[in-house]
Amino acid sequence: MVKSRHKTILQIRIVRLGPQLAAKKVRSKHRLLKVEVWEGDKIHEVMAVVNHATVAIAAYEAAVRERQGRVVTLRHGARVLRSTEPAKPPVPPTVGHLRTLGVTGVRLWCVSCGRSGVLSFEAIRAGDDEPFPTAGKRSICAVCHSRNVQRMPEWP
Numbered sequence: 001m002v003k004s005r006h007k008t009i010l011q012i013r014i015v016r017l018g019p020q021l022a023a024k025k026v027r028s029k030h031r032l033l034k035v036e037v038w039e040g041d042k043i044h045e046v047m048a049v050v051n052h053a054t055v056a057i058a059a060y061e062a063a064v065r066e067r068q069g070r071v072v073t074l075r076h077g078a079r080v081l082r083s084t085e086p087a088k089p090p091v092p093p094t095v096g097h098l099r100t101l102g103v104t105g106v107r108l109w110c111v112s113c114g115r116s117g118v119l120s121f122e123a124i125r126a127g128d129d130e131p132f133p134t135a136g137k138r139s140i141c142a143v144c145h146s147r148n149v150q151r152m153p154e155w156p
């Protein structure tokens, strides 16, 4: 009885919002929380499909215990709310990528004496595939001969 009453209310709302907008609202409202176990980039196992946040978190925590060492996620649609996947360290840009942004060289800054200067990627023999800032030859300060030289892209 209650269910059919809800249906009627929902239908009235759909008429008011217009069919497309209403469908969108209903979909996002009914999007379920899923606890999934991953194998590489594929879902290996769906362990829970829940429509209640607290229950979903409890299910996620239970799944983590049951599938130790596996990547377990709690998702709401495309959004990952929780995950056992270790955070990946940020990938440094390559010299080639910096070149596409207009960078042609590197600013070198001596931490010991404070001298700074600019060298081209060619001058330090940095290959396009090499990650910045470790690409090319090691730098030594021309003034104090320190090896403690920091590098920054020389932005155009």
Ligand SMILES: [Zn+2]
Residues within 6 Å of the ligand: 110, 111, 112, 113, 114, 115, 141, 142, 143, 144, 145, 146
């Ligand atoms: Zn120096």
